[in-house]
Amino acid sequence: MLVPKKLTNKDFLSSSDLTREEIINILGLAKLFKNNSLDIDLKNKVLGLIFNKSSTRTRVSFQVAMSRLGCSTVDLDPKTSQIGRGETIKDTARVLSRYCDVLAIRTFNHSDLEDYAKWSSKPIINALTDLEHPCQALADFLTIKEEFEDFNNIKLTFIGDGNNVAHSLILCGSILGVEVCIACPKGFEPKSSILQKANEINGKNIKITDDLDDAVNGANVLYTDVWSSMGEENNKEDKDKFFSGFTINTDLINKASKDVIVLHCLPAYRGKEICDEVIESKNSRIFDQAENRMHVQQALLYSLLS
Numbered sequence: 001m002l003v004p005k006k007l008t009n010k011d012f013l014s015s016s017d018l019t020r021e022e023i024i025n026i027l028g029l030a031k032l033f034k035n036n037s038l039d040i041d042l043k044n045k046v047l048g049l050i051f052n053k054s055s056t057r058t059r060v061s062f063q064v065a066m067s068r069l070g071c072s073t074v075d076l077d078p079k080t081s082q083i084g085r086g087e088t089i090k091d092t093a094r095v096l097s098r099y100c101d102v103l104a105i106r107t108f109n110h111s112d113l114e115d116y117a118k119w120s121s122k123p124i125i126n127a128l129t130d131l132e133h134p135c136q137a138l139a140d141f142l143t144i145k146e147e148f149e150d151f152n153n154i155k156l157t158f159i160g161d162g163n164n165v166a167h168s169l170i171l172c173g174s175i176l177g178v179e180v181c182i183a184c185p186k187g188f189e190p191k192s193s194i195l196q197k198a199n200e201i202n203g204k205n206i207k208i209t210d211d212l213d214d215a216v217n218g219a220n221v222l223y224t225d226v227w228s229s230m231g232e233e234n235n236k237e238d239k240d241k242f243f244s245g246f247t248i249n250t251d252l253i254n255k256a257s258k259d260v261i262v263l264h265c266l267p268a269y270r271g272k273e274i275c276d277e278v279i280e281s282k283n284s285r286i287f288d289q290a291e292n293r294m295h296v297q298q299a300l301l302y303s304l305l306s
């Protein structure tokens with residue numbers, strides 16, 4: 001029987017906070033939760049949610065995951081709590097971690113998340129920052145594992161902005177030994193600090209290119225995300241111009257491996273980074289991927305709270 005591993009790190013701020021064994025264990029537990037083969041009651045532990053940016057999937061999947069573990073959540077609206085009036089992270093984190101057993105935080109600056117982790121006595125989970133989206137990457141690799149059984153000889157091509165989602169895919173992919181190719185226009189590459197980290201983990205497997213044909217050739221997974229992330233609304237029109245030609249469409253699917261699946265973390269802008277027909281195609285696993293957010297987070301919470 002699979003049991004949760006005690007995680008090496010107190011917090012889950014980055015995909016690189018988990019070891020390969022810990023990721024594989026969480027994916028295994030997630031699959032058991034998904035198949036209803038695990039019924040765990042953690043006896044009313046409490047997850048605090050602090051979301052400084054919009055969310056549908058992350059917020060609801062955390063809430064339902066906690067409820068399925070016999071636990072509950074408190075969703076703190078930054079606008080109506082003292083957070084929105086400027087109470088310091090150092091005070092907020094010390095107080096909330098005396099009430100809650102774990103906190104999931106979505107915010108802009110990654111350093112704010114690190115500050116929460118520094119001052120909180122309880123685990124902090126990254127529910128998305130400008131730098132990373134590690135819970136998303138866990139769901140993505142569960143979806144890939146469901147399709148291909150293991151991660152051997154898998155080429156994952158991410159087409160789009162070298163953003164938070166790309167960063168977590170690069171790090172999680174490096175840990176799992178997956179070949180990750182990022183296809184982006186020049187100037188929109190992933191951050192060098194992330195590439196350096198990935199290099200230290202397993203550099204051979206990461207490639208950055210602006211050549212779409214090369215990126216798609218042999219790809220088993222095509223992945224995209226919005227061209228303009230939350231917080232970049234003012235640059236949207238400029239970015240749309242730079243990314244023109246980087247849309248996942250049927251032509252591109254036909255150039256990839258025959259068994260290719262398509263992923264998107266959602267929300268999607270149809271006609272921009274991805275065509276409607278691709279989202280609705282037989283290659284799409286986008287809604288399984290969204291469902292998997294809940295199962296991996298349930299497994300993560302089980303590991304952090306037991």
Ligand code: CP
Nearest residue numbers: 055056057058265266
């Ligand atoms: N993929 C994702 O994080 O979705 P939400 O912004 O809806 O949480």
Ligand code: NVA
Nearest residue numbers: 163165225229230266
């Ligand atoms: N890169 C996107 C992901 C949304 C889930 C953003 O940060 O807005």
